[in-house]
Amino acid sequence: MLSSLLTKFLLLSCVNHCALAALNGHCPPLGPVLPAPTQPSKHGAVSAAATTLKGIINKTTAAYNSSAVAIGVKSIHESGFVFSYTYTPPDKDEIGTQAVDLDTVFRIGSVSKLFAPLALLKLGISLDEPITKYVPELRALKSQAREDSPVWAVEWDDVTLGSLASHMSGIPSDLITDMAPLGNLSAYGYPAANSSELLSCSGFFGTPSCNRTAFFANFGKRPPAQVPFSAQTVYSNVAFAILSFAVETIAKQPFADYVGKEIWKRTNMARTFATQPNASLAFIPVDDIWWPADLGFEGPGGGYFSTINDLHRLGDAILKHKLLSPVRTRKWMKPVTSTSSTGVLIGQPWEILRAENVTSDGRMIELYTKRGEIISYYSTFALIPDYDLVITILVAGPGTPGEVTGASMDLMMSQVVKTLLPAVEKAGKTEAKAAYAGIYVDQRTNSTITLFLDDKDDDDNDGPGFSISRYVIRGVDVPTTDPGGTTLPASAPPALDPPMRYRLYPASATTMTRTSGSGLEQGLQQRQQISWRAVGTRSRGADEVAARDAQFAWPMYSCVTWATMDRVTFGFGARDHFVFNLEDGGRAMAVEAVGYKVRMERMSPS
Template identity: 30%
Template sequence: CPIYGPVFPVPTDLASSATVKGALENITQTISDSLNSENSSYGLVNATAAYTLQIFALGSEEPLLEYYHDGTTLSNDTGVQKVDGDSIFRIGSISKLITIYLFLVELGDGLWNDPITQYIPELRNRDKSEENPVDYVAWDQITVGALAGHVAGLPRDFVDILGLYENSDPSYGLPVLPPSEYPACIVTLENFTCTRQQFFDAINDRQPTFLPNTAATYSNTGIMLLAYALESITGRSYEDILGTTLVDALGLTGTSFSKPEDTRGAIPFSIALSGWARDLGAAASMGGLYASTNDLTRIGRSILNSTLLDGNITRAWLKPTSYTSSIYGNVGRPWEIFRAADIGPSKRLVDLYTKGGDLGPYHTNLALVPDYGIGFALAVGGVGSHIWLDNLIVGVLFPALEAAAREQADVAYAGTYTATNGLNSTLVLETDSTLPGLGISRWISNGTDMLSVLAELDTSIPNPEPLTASAVRVYPTNLERETEDGKEVAWRLSLDVEAGAAFSFTGPFSACGSWFTVDVLVLGKFPIDEFLFTLD
């Protein structure tokens, strides 16, 4: 039951870790075997598609792993015939993540609680929802942050992408619509049919899904509105902001608003069948951008490293803002957050901040894992899926990263610490491959056994006996500073007293309570649970 977050410092120099290298070799071999057999225990595999994969880490511009598979469906007429990190794919809804990133870089996160009507004049004075909230959106109740986090209660696709309105077959049980009832804004097989004015003139035609701030429901509409707000606030076009704020700033070479040269594209089947040239216009902000795997890796690394953002904004951004009905999935702005709940021998929780994208035969994913300082970027072109690769990375690499982090923490922190000022004070720290964090196996402070003291102070323990290292764990914080003697880093203690306590809970109220106890033991103004280390 550790404090939420990494239980060891983020591991570094992963390319030199024998544990990690072994896992990466395992992943590479498993991918090859799975594509050869079109079978995997991690999910369905279709070897006809083209695949690109890069796993990246902070501290290195080179990927930890890259894998490319050409498949058999790349167009013979145009585009690349062999895929690599520079091959350009349509990235679908990863465009949403880029839109939020642009918004944060340009404007910060101070506008999240502002009503969207403050920044989009076209939405003001629309008050029909006061009398009819079923058919009309309550625009004045929707904030900028609600749009970014899919909790605005807006229709999923005000802009029609699927073309269902053209159905002329009554056997589906749906009425055949006259052209007068077609959606006002459509992404055809060629382009987007709406101007900004036409978009806002017609936006009241669609009904809300919920009242604002009720439930997370995926909304392309909300991201388009956010992009329109970005244009209104900055006085610049989305395409210009993308070019200067992201592409130029990060030195991206394969990311664009408009279709790049066909010769650089990973184009399955043909230009027409792949939708490679489909111009989404203003709808590109929610699903129409282009990028290479190399660029997705650069974007992901820049987010983890706070290259373009203040670190505090990044930390706030990498958090859930709503929930799904699954304990394994949360929602952010616009993150799809998946929870790996049994990593390593300690079975701890690790969150993946991801954004997937699908547009026609293109399927992409960008995932960030702050606990390990790593991420991965995937692109598929053709009839295929990246889910088996996502699962493979989590299943094989994450336990290795946890082990590498423990090994590095053991070298840097474990050992015996003895006072040099004459006091009878000793601290023994150790790691255990089956437990998170550092364990305290002996703690004498000025002649007093602190493990006995901690047991006495915990009123939930009947007939207390001295605590053991398995119950007294110390976890890293992200607080550090440079001193004359080296880098000082702060850790915090957490008590994990298992069964045998006076209260043994089950069910939902058995949730980990370690967050309640941080900084609970204080002597005057000095926290007893704070451990400061100075590293050379």
């Protein structure tokens, strides 16, 4: 054991590498540690948090004279909102709505990027396919490059649909934002513009929008930002326009028509538009020049319009697997690459935010987000699968000092998460306690297991998942005899001191329904089952774990649950595998310790 002096030294040196201390030495698997609550808005803690959050945001918007705000937080299991908020500023353009509500239309900027990858997945296309399979004319862009080399020309056959969706293609970021046509910029150090290098379109400042023809006539002149699949992820707006070209090839119709029919109509997103809708539906800042801006061929990358209610319909449809099958949805909602920020991973096209300072147990929570900005308009769309939550924020304003900005919107998002999520977690614990906590017994084999949450007499009550306080199988006390690992057990079990500590976590968010019987009984006898996994640790506590981890160059050295689960089996059943049988309403009736081949009935609900 480390000496107390060395332990103190290592604790002082670990700084930000002591995340397991917050977890009380536990290492839960990534993902939900309890089932998501199905009625969070009815919990007192959530109601109180919503009131607190409203006060926080009221203080922010009190300074806004020209900026509008709309926010929604909703569980996919409820019809109403966990939290909603709208603010209408005193100054607004008279051509737009004079009262902001959850159906008010805003520009959503890069939240538009969600629809191109989603459309391809709905069409059954693998994102590993090369883009040139569907847009072969991209190859001809190399003829516009200064040289045919990786420095000056994109090797389009190396670019996949998925690399475009995850900003890993290395292609140039944009076309329509070129500054050369804006006039004399010598004060900024630029030379006089060469007439042959002027783009005659952009969609901004009254200029015509660029169409697909303009793209193919000019984009090859732009050198690549990186080679495909480089370590340096480079954000690209044009990538999503190119993905829309692929959708048009496959679906044989304009991109907006396909998305409108197969995504927006199917999810009742009646106030979501690919082109500028009637201004009376929208909030428009005073004298705003960005409301009418037409992004042309780049529309799929940032040109669309929507509302809080419509985006929540989209979020519900994604998390409820209404647009893609469950497995395709899960595959889509995964990181693809990392960034220079340890708190941000990139998906297709998700910006996956990782937070460790939100829940009471200090575990990592992933927020699958897409953020958008188009000068006057800012948007955030976020899914939190651990809690089945959808969060949307839409704001608009002049972007002047004292008004809303991209940074202030991000802070607003952070306030929403940090205020509401701990309360939603409490709601989940209350529901899980009623559904699973208690004593499970099989008297025939002298086996019992006790599960609890928030036991005031236990110093481990803030740990993730369920704690197993009593764990006896066939008269054997498992925590004091569990040899751990995958090695063969000794002839006699060890006497472990301290004993193993176990936490139990759901292995899947999906409950299976099985039918048994035949004839008239078929379909009448049902049992719902859900898999959970137990994770054990033999540490003496969080401080010792943190001290050990501080010796290593990377954080959370001890947290290797992903590599230890399902390793020890007996008769093809894993020692850490537990299957609950649920009655209607989701209350557990029994649990099977699969590796030990024991089924225990629930004797007490708490």
